[in-house]
Amino acid sequence: MKKQVQHTIKDVAAALGLSVSTVSRALNNHPHISQETKQRVQEVVEKLDYRHNALAASLRNSRSNMIGLIAPRITMYFQSTVITAIQNKLHEYGYNLMVCQSNDLPAIEKELVKVMYASRVEGLIVSSTLYTEDFSHFDIFNRANIPLVFYDRVPREYPAHKIQGDDYQGGYQTTRHLLEQGARQIAYITGPLSCKLYSDRYEGYKKALREFEVEPNDNLIFCHELNKENALQTCELLFADGTFPEAVFAGNDTTAVAVVQYAKERGIAVPAQLKVTGYSNDSRTEIIEPPITSVEQFPYEVGVQAATLMMELLEQNSKPGQNYISLTTPIELVKRQSSGL
Template identity: 40%
Template sequence: MKARKSNQEPRKKAKSNKEQPGKITIYDIAQRLQISASTVSRALQNNALINKETREQVQQVANELGYVPNWIASSLRKKRSNIIGLIVPRTSMYFQSNAISGIQHEAHKYGFSVVIAQSDESVAMEKEVVNTLYSLRVDGLLAAASMFTTNYDHFNPFIKNNIPLVFFDRVPIGFEGYSITGNDFKGGFLATEHLIQRGCKKIAHFAGALTCNLYEYRLAGYKAALEKYNIPYDESLVHVHNLTMDAGSVAAKELLSSGKDIDGLFSANDSSAVAFIQEAKKQGIDIPGQIKVVGYSNDLSSRIIAPSLTTIEQSGYKMGAKAVSTLIALINKNDALTIDENYIFDLELIERESTKN
């Protein structure tokens, strides 16, 4: 009897990983070392059950072959990625770059990696990166909101799914959850009071968008100091802009040509304060002789501008470290730790040449 011919096509031989660059797996490492794939997996995780010599051999071969762990698949198995998402307005901001350093160093202590995204002060971009980080299955999210974020609905995927979320520095108005901030009201008050105590009576203010908690509170502190010393609040002396160097330069030109004859300026960040000093010097105005200036953040620029800038120190590194330790405690559900829901850092004024008598 003749054998019946199969209707099935012969199976094609699977392509080797050599023909598929970037597809190296733990099985390739296991084959090279003639050990089991489970041993390779444990060795790559630095599991103490695998002896040190084997762990080192596995790591060496993994490096030689260019093995890259599939962390998404791993996170699905473990239900934990050990990755934190981080959203900042601009990485170029001195305060935010300091905060990022604190976040990364503190996260590393706990065995977490950080994926950093930038909103570039755009609500649309912020929404996009929130969705991206959620889809990456990060274990928790740290965020400093954009200057124009007026609600936090786009953070709902984290909130509704009980994925820890901590805002730091910039917090959307009305947010009820964990936050780490500086005492911005006190900072605005200290800066303005310092100018008044140095003899200033007509003090202008450069503010950021008042949709942002920082600039709302710093303006409130400015107003409170004026009220304490019986100086009338003049809304025309408040210039609201995005606090970049370019915007600060434009605001400085407008203010200095307005005929207001100011004798002091409190800027809600150092960049705009530095831009004001530069423009004033171009116009032959003596700083601090004619106008005294206080900034905010203690940027590097505040130390190298001439005259050096009096400013408010708000400790970006410490704030970042505190934010990430709070987030990780929430991720780990560490009931042994006392977690402050709304932690507020104290501030200090650093006096330099721009306010000397």
């Protein structure tokens, strides 16, 4: 087998008649190198199949131009949209994004925090697991004065920069809408209340019920991970004896779709007999029959805010413990046929 030729940066420099240092600066997108020179270097790099060792370069200049991101599950509509926005915004600043997912497991999240730190990321953006209650594994970033930004699933007490949706209003507005449509028995399928965003929505749910003088019914509250399998199990309980509530407020759109499909299979008319709402406003809510009322969280804007805040923190070189920033992004209830409109 013919041995593959491994070209070096010296080969690139020789082909262009440039110094090695000039080629190195061009590869690292140095502002003092013209765009024309960078383009020439890139053309020769591709021609020679030269592999630039970005890690070695970062070790030399103590810069990685890399931001880390830990998400619970990148397949979720909200998360994938946020990640896309973050990557696009960081690219404008000349940064790249390293994405890992925790699979909603605190043990994996802890491992990934160490991996991100060892990878010399210049900042870390995090949406924590549903079950993270001890956030001390993030202390390593604070001690090293590396910016840390949480979004969506943010800590309750842990001091950090946070970007969170107005989940209290989301819970309140959705429940009030169902009440205004005449529903009084409103089942609430939510994620674990140990997670701040779900507990905030639950408080909004209870406030709306109080305003309409409806007592919360513990038998209509279901807390678990919001996936299709759990949603169907909850439906078996809700519809077990042939009776069912007047409405279901589902904590995400996956659950809402499962509830609508379950009801239709059993001849229960949505919304005439059962009103259903979801949360996140992903594309499925518009194409299912009937279309599902849901809460728009503006995930792209959340991602832009997270990336912008990260860049501001890097530029300011702000120290942990000083002026933590907490931003609340708006929500909008998108009313559709499933809730009676």
